[in-house]
Amino acid sequence: MHIELITTGTELLLGNTLNTHALWIGRRLFEEGFRLQGQTSVPDGDAIRRVLEETFPRTEAILCTGGLGPTCDDITREIAARLYGLPLQVNAEVEAALRAYFASRGREPDADTLRQALVPEGCQVLPNPNGTAPGLYFPAQKGLPHLFLMPGPPREMRPMFQDHVLPILRQWRTEAPPHCVKFKCTGLGESEVVRRIEPMLKEIEGLEVGYRLGDGDLELRFFGPESATEEARRICRETLGTYLFDEGDRLLEEVLVDVLRKNGLIVSTAESCTGGMIADRITDVPGASEVFAGGVVVYSNELKQKLLGVPAATLEAHGAVSSETAQAMAEGCLAMSASDMAISVTGIAGPGGGTEEKPVGTAWLGLAVKGKPTVTRRIMYPGTRDRFKLLVSQTALDYLRREALGLELP
């Protein structure tokens, strides 16, 4: 089925708004067994007419976002009705909902707002519980394709697409949607993952593979007949093993908080070069307070001594970025908090502060666990400051996950 997306909005073309619709809709369609064949952005106003006319002949369904609101350049509804030759009629139900919405805010809708209650004859209203403008579905007719009009804001468009557009699209699917297997992987570079699995995946008939680099992790998606995706699942599990941290969509911090909760474990953090990012990521997860006691951000050597009891002699003999300091930080953090394990990081984020012996991008991590000897590791992530903080925090979260699951550190 040939499906295209048209996104309208001048703000998309003048550099004010990032267009996330193509990614989100393309992804959802693909997982349902469809393929988005094209996407076009046009300014508000009359340009939508030209693009619709151009797109009609080659498509079976068009998804369109934006241009349904109350301002004078929101004219997608009117233009589409004219192109399909369908008269606009006031929909009593939509109008009542609009009046109720405004009444609850002590206001009356004006004439432009009430345009949102106009529905072309024979079209289906797509409910919008998160905004005032409903969506519209024009069934295919007179040689024209199916057309879906949806509002522009993602928080209105996404539920409408999921709950009202997809169910209609699914009717026209000629075969079952492909099976889908997803993994999240961390601790191995993309090229290393590809090197390990691609030769085997290439042998599997009917398998499609999608990689997506996330914030410090790599997502793998496999589509195809069940036998193919199951074979891909087996290969991934065997070849990537504990580098896989989820079979699904979750972030590493979500998996970590979940594992800690299930095992009744509490963690704490002692950060220097990551500057609070590890704690920040753990506390992004709802319910983190059950598994996270707290942490310190000890940027100065003075605070490393004062809060974590790192001996001045250690700092002097080995420097702040060293295995010895990382160990003292992790052990001090464990002692200070009522937690089961503590992770420490100390490194050189750059751009300044690097030396020949310890270049920018060097970090030492320490993992202290109650009743076990402390382990330290040196890692290297040269690159930008942002990227360094992200990847070091990712490694720290992964060490905590591995410890909570009883796995070896890499």
Add this chain to the structure above:
Amino acid sequence: MHIELITTGTELLLGNTLNTHALWIGRRLFEEGFRLQGQTSVPDGDAIRRVLEETFPRTEAILCTGGLGPTCDDITREIAARLYGLPLQVNAEVEAALRAYFASRGREPDADTLRQALVPEGCQVLPNPNGTAPGLYFPAQKGLPHLFLMPGPPREMRPMFQDHVLPILRQWRTEAPPHCVKFKCTGLGESEVVRRIEPMLKEIEGLEVGYRLGDGDLELRFFGPESATEEARRICRETLGTYLFDEGDRLLEEVLVDVLRKNGLIVSTAESCTGGMIADRITDVPGASEVFAGGVVVYSNELKQKLLGVPAATLEAHGAVSSETAQAMAEGCLAMSASDMAISVTGIAGPGGGTEEKPVGTAWLGLAVKGKPTVTRRIMYPGTRDRFKLLVSQTALDYLRREALGLELP
């Protein structure tokens, strides 16, 4: 001048890659006095032919990204050459650069890689210092528009656009680019900013206004003749005053670190509900170590007492989310670190933990400054946990900025 953008890449349509080109290019063009009139995404392969043919008649210049690499579906160069009727020739300079690039990695380029050295007759090579595929400029001819082919990866495309495409486009500008004035604003909602300035801005002839909601801040951009942008600048300064934190593009944390450095001030942080995000944002800025001593993330009450000396009686009498606890946290943080001021936050990020008296979204902030009485404020940001953390950290950074500049807290 009618300019459109074509982005090629199957990954843009199947949900693997977010397309950031339209935002970035649209923004740069607008600042230079051009307007992007449309953007289209197509899969790799032959679809680019159809879109080019459709776009030719209505455009004066086409910007195209992707499809220049070595794989078999990278065929934009070949298709464009055929549409313009220009034979492809090996460019000796590009080939030598390709061979040198591969030699430095101990490899030899294969035949597909060497396709990147093919240049249509009469076209101009656009250098790509960040990758192997150079860009190409097809001058307008035979009734066809100007065409620019650029590589897909942002880190290759952006410098090429800036250094080689824009200088060519600027030749065709019929008038001087509009003046541009930019502000960053924080602490006021978008609708409140609009309410305060729009009535006055509407009176200014020739002024164009762009708003963009950033991560906790609002960017205002004004374009037009100098007299108009200067009038807008005056109105903004008068009406928004100290809510404006930058005349430019900087993030609040960048402005804060800059102001602290200039005033020789050192700060520290005591976070509960923001979970380390304030420290994380400060330490995103290169050179933060000069102005940031460190901080604590005291999620548990035990750590609030142990690290910051918050009295158990205070926690018991007023609760962890209270003016009294925020004050004790800030003062404890100031005492613990050798800093000039300390900010504390304690609140309820949700989704759980809210009560009728202290609903989800409530936070108390404390600002302790050497030799001054401590100030506390209650703020309310109901909404998602992510958004709450972001907006509370934004307010905390803004309080530090205000204090460093000797301004009142709002």
